[in-house]
Amino acid sequence: MSKTLLIGIDGGATKVSGWTTLINEDQTFELGDINVIKEYREYKEYMPSFIPVNILVQLGEMNENDIDLTVEEKLHGKAYMYATADVIIELAEKVGADRVIVGIGMPGLKSADKRGIVALANGPRMPEYCKVVEQRIEAAGIQMGKPIHHLGSDADYCGIGEEYSTDGLFSQVENSYYLGGGTGVADAMKLKGELLAFDNAKTWIAKAWEMKNSEGKSMERFASSSGIQAVYSEFSGISVAELNANGMYPPQIMALFDEDPSAKRTFNDVSYNIAKLLFERIVTIYSGWHHFFEFVNSNRADLSENHPYRTTLLDSIIIGQRLGDLLEKSKGKNVFYEPFLEFLTKFIVESPYLDAKFKKHYLKNEKFNEDLIQTSKLREAPAIGAGVDAYLTYNGE
Numbered sequence: 001m002s003k004t005l006l007i008g009i010d011g012g013a014t015k016v017s018g019w020t021t022l023i024n025e026d027q028t029f030e031l032g033d034i035n036v037i038k039e040y041r042e043y044k045e046y047m048p049s050f051i052p053v054n055i056l057v058q059l060g061e062m063n064e065n066d067i068d069l070t071v072e073e074k075l076h077g078k079a080y081m082y083a084t085a086d087v088i089i090e091l092a093e094k095v096g097a098d099r100v101i102v103g104i105g106m107p108g109l110k111s112a113d114k115r116g117i118v119a120l121a122n123g124p125r126m127p128e129y130c131k132v133v134e135q136r137i138e139a140a141g142i143q144m145g146k147p148i149h150h151l152g153s154d155a156d157y158c159g160i161g162e163e164y165s166t167d168g169l170f171s172q173v174e175n176s177y178y179l180g181g182g183t184g185v186a187d188a189m190k191l192k193g194e195l196l197a198f199d200n201a202k203t204w205i206a207k208a209w210e211m212k213n214s215e216g217k218s219m220e221r222f223a224s225s226s227g228i229q230a231v232y233s234e235f236s237g238i239s240v241a242e243l244n245a246n247g248m249y250p251p252q253i254m255a256l257f258d259e260d261p262s263a264k265r266t267f268n269d270v271s272y273n274i275a276k277l278l279f280e281r282i283v284t285i286y287s288g289w290h291h292f293f294e295f296v297n298s299n300r301a302d303l304s305e306n307h308p309y310r311t312t313l314l315d316s317i318i319i320g321q322r323l324g325d326l327l328e329k330s331k332g333k334n335v336f337y338e339p340f341l342e343f344l345t346k347f348i349v350e351s352p353y354l355d356a357k358f359k360k361h362y363l364k365n366e367k368f369n370e371d372l373i374q375t376s377k378l379r380e381a382p383a384i385g386a387g388v389d390a391y392l393t394y395n396g397e
Helices: 055-063 071-095 129-139 154-164 225-236 240-245 250-255 261-287 321-329 337-349 356-362 381-394
Strands: 004-011 015-023 029-039 099-105 117-119 176-181 185-191 194-196 316-320 373-375
Touching: 004 071, 004 154, 004 381, 015 071, 015 381, 029 071, 029 381, 055 117, 071 099, 071 129, 099 129, 099 154, 099 381, 154 176, 154 185, 154 194, 154 316, 154 381, 176 261, 176 321, 225 240, 225 250, 225 261, 225 321, 250 261, 250 321, 261 316, 261 337, 261 356, 316 321, 321 337, 321 373, 337 356
Parallel strands: 004 099, 176 316, 316 373
Antiparallel strands: 004 015, 015 029, 176 185, 185 194
């Protein structure tokens, strides 16, 4: 008897993680108990010394629709695609399924048909990503319930996960913003009761990674685990390689706050910049772009001050992934959570142009209303979002 398995895949820079995805009677979703992870370096095609094609060359070829893969890209890319296929095959074998429906989130700019990756800053381009993955799966005797419709993004899948998961925090509100920090940074929005992809709002709001502060530092630096680690490396003079070797990641750095001046500087910096980012978000949604940040890409088109969601006040601000874990663990320690709220309060109180309606909503007893800040309950948000997206696409929703 044929058995179909729904799978969500979260592809990253060094590994790919896949989960079985369960559908509940109320049409909410949750991850199953089975997870398979493959690291790209496990494959003989993997090239430790791989150097990506210059990103400007990649973008030029993408715009000309003339992708000229190098020999190295073709070989190195196979490690990425084979690992993804093998995760899916192993998941199917573990549950005895002979048919799969798959959603995949991967970094990088996607091809016109959304089934390939045609620009990737730190990795190989893989314009036939889905085709190669499907061929390897079917060669293993497992049927594709339907071809992989498209490759999604971590950011969009975090939003989908929060909307459709049993433990999601978008589902009970009309207006919310999500900021997730893990390997990179992910933004998601729900406005006027509907998920709104940042790609569909790019004329009036920028993604977090697109913006930099007055010191020229990308906002991704203060939200992602590797970025926070890099901040500490800069302040302490300890190389990232040495930090990795000693198991010094953001939680361990945060634990040194009271005794290590570099750790204190790091989390003061993180608290300030995350507060500034969230201040920009709530202001931009309410009253349009006010140039709080510059763009990493100086050629990026400026943002419009006008958009259809002006005067919207958020019901919640959700902090997810490892950034959410850090924020939650810091409560009561005056390390990250409390300074972050103090900075956010200061930005609102001292703003000369925000009206009374805005301030009444976001402030409570002259402090930022911390009831609006929630930490995501979702484990592996991009993976569950990928599974949900595949199911909804497959069912024509």
